[in-house]
Amino acid sequence: MTGRSRSLTAGGILTGFIALVALVSLVYLPYEPTDTTGGRLAGPDLAHWAGTDKLGRDLLTQLMIGARIALIAGGGSVLVGAVLGIGIGLLAAFATRWLDDTLSAVLDILIAFPTLLLAMLVIAAQGASLSSAVLAIGLGMSAIVARLTRILAKRVLTQDYITAARTSGTSWMSIVARHVLPNIWPTILVNLALQFGLAVLAEASLSYLGLGAPPPNASWGRILQEAQGTVYTAPIGAILPGLLLVVLVIGVNLAADGLRDVGDPTRRNQR
């Protein structure tokens, strides 16, 4: 049953706003992304609601496309990280001692590896693009998710209700689906929300370094990078993408917290 959660509502509104902007960008953009007809670094006016960047491109258009990219980067990475991470984590939890130790060692190495460095390796191999960024970030994320899944699943497996499920005749597959996953997903969900935010920031960092999606694809990170040189004369070019980043990251985290609370049966009817 649904329960009330202020976090969920607030998070939903914030995330929803960004998602709306991204959706709208698919059907309507004020200007062409490559259109450089606006004056350079013009302030906000009726023609350009957010002003223009240093090449004369409409900033609002850039930001709207950036919303799309941020959601793809965050969502895509989380998808890759979750599928890979949860899969490997469950494997490690059920594995024999030897296999578990080996997997854990590999995961530790991956975690210790700086995400950006990892991303650069992937991009060097695949070429700079949004999809290689998503892949790289997702890969780095999967190691953390795997470690978390492994420890949560192991803890669940020591509980008597798992033994009871076995004596009830439940198969291991069903046990994972009906008992293990439902008991670990709340914590993992919150972690994935955190990772979403980090992924968006990571993609922004990559774009800032020039390793993300190449122009004319406008990631908020790249907009920030380009606005760097002119931050004193035309600050709005840096403030807006930064603000939108903050809104998205906070929104996703609040929504995940709320979702976790809503799905928790122990929060209702407290004895």
Add this chain to the structure above:
Amino acid sequence: MTALLEAHAVGYAYRTGQPVLHDVSFAINAGESLGLVGESGAGKTTLLKLLLGLAVPSTGEIFSQGARFDARNRAQLRSYRRLTQAVFQDPYSSLDPRQSVEQIIAEPLRSLGIARGRVELKGLVAAALLAVGLPPNAATRYPHEFSGGQRQRIAIARAIVPNPRVLLADEPVSALDVTTRVKIIDLLADLSSGGTPERPPMTLVLVSHDLGVVASLCQNIVVLESGRIAEQGPTHSVLSAPQHAYTQRLLASVTRLPGA
């Protein structure tokens, strides 16, 4: 009469070679409840795992209704589970906190393919709740809303819903308050003696370190010491005239209430 459940020279050792059980033999006849008594390290937990098909004996054999039982055989294990169910010690760990009471109790019905259709399933769950003294509206609630004693009742309901012939209980009341303990013992006594055509009486196999609990519920008793059987026989005779030194020590160490 073929024994319901029988252990024949059962032994168990860890892969490292450390022996836990050695040459354990006993028989459980229908209607004769059995108590497995011993202190920690006696091997009770291991024996329980073997009797639940969660592990396979290193030596010796287990017979279920006269037929050799091999837990590695899937088909055998499945039909064995219809006959033998379990209740565990910790009522806070044996119920999945994210499942409703109905889902919890219905699990054996689903996994063993017993109920045909949702209506029959709900009916069986309701009957089980009734049998353990819980109200029907408990079905839609969650474990955290219940006390330790009530949770244990839920666990018992789950165990009896597939109508097993044997109910294995591992320290079922140790984690409960004294006043609750007695109520659950009465419930178990009820389920193992009384019966209706829909729910024939079950044979209780009780594993415990508490002699008082075992004495309240079991007709026969097996005393385990360090993986071996020290003594076994009818509870009445073993407790009134213990032969083995360990049994005598065990009895002597129970703190009794002064004055009867």
Add this chain to the structure above:
Amino acid sequence: MSTSEHGPNLNGPHKSGLHVNGLTIRGPQGQLLVDGLSFALSPGERMGLIGESGSGKSLTALAIIGLLPADLTVNGSIRWDETEVVGASERSLNSWRGRCAAVVFQEPLTALDPLMRLGQQLAEPVQRRARADGTKLGRQALDRALHAAVLEVRLPDPERILRAYPHEISGGQRQRMALAIALAGRPALLIADEPTTALDETIQSEILDLLDGLVRQRSMALLFISHDLAVVSRVATRAVVLRAGIAVETGTMTNLLSDPQHSYTQELIASARQLDRALDWGTTP
């Protein structure tokens, strides 16, 4: 006939021993956990605190020694001799603990530091006591004192025990060491909270014998907390029955067992008797 006790009269001349007066403990949301508990324990007297889960017995033990979690509020008075525990500063309580009062808990594995050798853990209170007495123990004197302490709790092979870590010895041996550590400060009041519940039956009775003997020998006051009536009656002469934070009945063990007044006490005793009697007759038909 058992009597119900009214609070001790603190208006009269100063009384020694433990005086708990109107002890009220509230949880973080203001919920009542212990409500107006009052009882008195004279020096050298052995008393039981009987209660099931949720009765507030363990909280009372922690309150007496001043170790309640910070998010609980305490009202009322707990007085041992001259010292008032409620509201006292951590500093003053620190010197009072170990020297005047000590606790033995249920689970020795968590009560002992798993990373410290037992000899080290025992040396600490022994040294503190010596300092309080005005002496300082040299290496050899300390060794002798430690050996004596281990032998006093009837553990053979003190050398091995003192060098060992808690997980290297058995549960019963750990509890004996926990007792030795508690007694090392030579406290006048010992609080034992379910000290034998986690142990096997055969070990249980040995520890109870030991505890009983040592307490008598040193004329210590003992507050024995347990849900197990039989165990309490073995060690205590008097008891308070707690239920949901309220003392429902007080009296001598003999009176409580033979003629309980309150319905809850009656239920408690009836349940205990039912299980106890089963041992005499084997299974009930």
